Amino acid sequence: MLLVSQLAGAISAGILVLVLARQAGARGKEFIGVVALVPVAVAGLLALPNVTDSAEYLLNQRQEDVALSGEEAQLQGGVLAEVDVAFIGWAGDHFTAGDTFWLTVCKGTNNAAAFQWGSFQLAPHLAVENPSEANWLIFYDCGPARYRDARHRGLEFYAPGFAVARGIDAH
Amino acid sequence: MRTDIAPFGIDLMLAIAGLGILAVAGLLPGRLSSILGALGLAYMTGAAIVPLVLAALLAVGVPLNLPLFTVIVLVCAAIGALRWRPGGAASFSISIRGPLASWRTWPTDTWIVAAFCAIFGGYWVIGLLSTAVMPLNGWDAWSIWARKAEMLTVHNSLIPGFFTSPSYGFTHLDYPLQYPIWEALHFRASGGFHTQMLPRHIWLLLATFVWAAAYLLRNDVRPVIWAPVLLLVSAAPGVWQQLLSGYADVPMAMFIGLGATALGLWLSRDNIGCLAVAAIMLAAAANSKNEGLATVGVLFLMAGAIAVSRRANVRALLVAASAVAVAVLPWRLWIAANGIQGDMPVSKGLQPGYLFDHLERVRPALEAINAQLGDQSRWLYLLPLAAMVVAASLISGIGRRIAAFYLGAFILSWAVFVWSYWISPYNLAWHLSTSVDRVVSAPMFICFVAVIHVSGMLVTTFYRSLKPEGRDSDMQVSTF
Numbered sequence: 001m002l003l004v005s006q007l008a009g010a011i012s013a014g015i016l017v018l019v020l021a022r023q024a025g026a027r028g029k030e031f032i033g034v035v036a037l038v039p040v041a042v043a044g045l046l047a048l049p050n051v052t053d054s055a056e057y058l059l060n061q062r063q064e065d066v067a068l069s070g071e072e073a074q075l076q077g078g079v080l081a082e083v084d085v086a087f088i089g090w091a092g093d094h095f096t097a098g099d100t101f102w103l104t105v106c107k108g109t110n111n112a113a114a115f116q117w118g119s120f121q122l123a124p125h126l127a128v129e130n131p132s133e134a135n136w137l138i139f140y141d142c143g144p145a146r147y148r149d150a151r152h153r154g155l156e157f158y159a160p161g162f163a164v165a166r167g168i169d170a171h
Numbered sequence: 172m173r174t175d176i177a178p179f180g181i182d183l184m185l186a187i188a189g190l191g192i193l194a195v196a197g198l199l200p201g202r203l204s205s206i207l208g209a210l211g212l213a214y215m216t217g218a219a220i221v222p223l224v225l226a227a228l229l230a231v232g233v234p235l236n237l238p239l240f241t242v243i244v245l246v247c248a249a250i251g252a253l254r255w256r257p258g259g260a261a262s263f264s265i266s267i268r269g270p271l272a273s274w275r276t277w278p279t280d281t282w283i284v285a286a287f288c289a290i291f292g293g294y295w296v297i298g299l300l301s302t303a304v305m306p307l308n309g310w311d312a313w314s315i316w317a318r319k320a321e322m323l324t325v326h327n328s329l330i331p332g333f334f335t336s337p338s339y340g341f342t343h344l345d346y347p348l349q350y351p352i353w354e355a356l357h358f359r360a361s362g363g364f365h366t367q368m369l370p371r372h373i374w375l376l377l378a379t380f381v382w383a384a385a386y387l388l389r390n391d392v393r394p395v396i397w398a399p400v401l402l403l404v405s406a407a408p409g410v411w412q413q414l415l416s417g418y419a420d421v422p423m424a425m426f427i428g429l430g431a432t433a434l435g436l437w438l439s440r441d442n443i444g445c446l447a448v449a450a451i452m453l454a455a456a457a458n459s460k461n462e463g464l465a466t467v468g469v470l471f472l473m474a475g476a477i478a479v480s481r482r483a484n485v486r487a488l489l490v491a492a493s494a495v496a497v498a499v500l501p502w503r504l505w506i507a508a509n510g511i512q513g514d515m516p517v518s519k520g521l522q523p524g525y526l527f528d529h530l531e532r533v534r535p536a537l538e539a540i541n542a543q544l545g546d547q548s549r550w551l552y553l554l555p556l557a558a559m560v561v562a563a564s565l566i567s568g569i570g571r572r573i574a575a576f577y578l579g580a581f582i583l584s585w586a587v588f589v590w591s592y593w594i595s596p597y598n599l600a601w602h603l604s605t606s607v608d609r610v611v612s613a614p615m616f617i618c619f620v621a622v623i624h625v626s627g628m629l630v631t632t633f634y635r636s637l638k639p640e641g642r643d644s645d646m647q648v649s650t651f
Binding site: 002003004006007009010011013014018028030031032033035036037038039040042043044046047048050051053054055059061062065066068070072073074076080081100112117119120123126127128129 | 290291293294297298300301303304305306307308309310312313314317318321322325326332333336337338339341364365366367395396399400402403405406407408411541542544545547551552554555556557558559560562563566567568569622625626627628629630631632633634635636
């Protein structure tokens, strides 16, 4: 309804302008073109305040962002998605060129974020679907039952529930 | 240093490629001093056509690298240099009589253009300062687009471990590669995957879009009309905030907007150069996202209907549409050959039974889309203003067919998006919450250009009706 009322209001405004023009003595279909002055006037009225507001927002945003180091900025997306970016970075430090990984996210309400950001942060290393095909196994917020089978693969913990283990051909 | 400076070299080269294409299309002024005015359109043209060519070559196995990019740019520039004819009247310059002419003699249009450049320029510089330190935080910005760009930066082919891997299905493997290739070119130039570098180049797109739109419409719309409207467009949060999110929706919508403008100009002036630019822009839009492909189809459909009604050169339009189809074909064939399927059950969406079974999705989709279109905190009343001028045009008959083109394109693209939510396999609430604010960008950009183009036609006719005996000296300015 809001959109319909806005459109109706705009067309009504155009009709009012036409009525005014007709009352001023304008004739012929060309005078209808006077309606086009309304968008110009409205744009002129709204543009400067909005440019000012937008510029102010951008300057304030810069104030916040300038405090970030290059590395922090690179990881900011994961931080905002509430992913443990430090663990992902720690896991990635084990990799050598060309290594693949299998990432499993066990708990939490943000599993999609953890997997998507984790695989992004570890790129260009590639994620694989099958753990038997991965050079490294990464356990993100998992219980002991999840990584029991990996104990013989050099399971290494970053924190309880956060661990990596060697997969096939990993050094 | 390389991280910050070298990617601007990519932008410069894209502009050079675009200048070559514009010269071939006959849209490049004959005077060097006037070429500055065409730079915005040149950049958008280069940013459209070069990734298109690279994407097609990738699909057939040609490796992506900077030497290949350079060759493509040089070919475009060389062809344009052969075609370009120096001389002729200045078509895009500030008319100043004499090198030390008093500013008091500047025509009104020149003052307006100068004021626009000062205001928009200041705004853009502030945005550049902000984007110089801005991280790339938008979810799809890093998860889909920058991720694909990184793969194209590290590898020079469509490696199966990523581009066909089910592990990465969430990145919409069927999405075309226009935007990731554009990003990857910048990453390659910077020497690494530095995502913080990207927002400043994304911000450049705002300037080049505004610049390009003004240049395309310079002979049909006076600065007093396009300047405030383009300023309002650039300040609309639905434009700049979305642009800086790093998602592909607004860049795609910019190609849509410029393509629609060029199509509208072709319909009104039968300028083949405009049709060529339209084809390039719309091919880029179709190669950006699947929504772009749908909107491009709608634009050509409406242009065809208007062209038939005007007995315009329909054959030329068919050639342009075919060129767009050929441009997007390599990617479509590649995903088909690799068994990659899109999310949308398009064939089911044409079955009455399926549509009836999912009828309950229509009303929420309609309400959500209309709520976004009616959110004037984002779009600053540009849609109601477009409705006003389009209605005036339809009633008066001044530029009626052009207005009908924009109106039909807007309504049909709106209908396509309602249909897409209708047939979508996703949970509707989730799908709407994560996308509806973005999908309206493409129809809104059609709306923006409608406001400018149709207002221009109406005001010109109105002005001429007031001064039928001739034009005064103020109007004899070379328009910007």
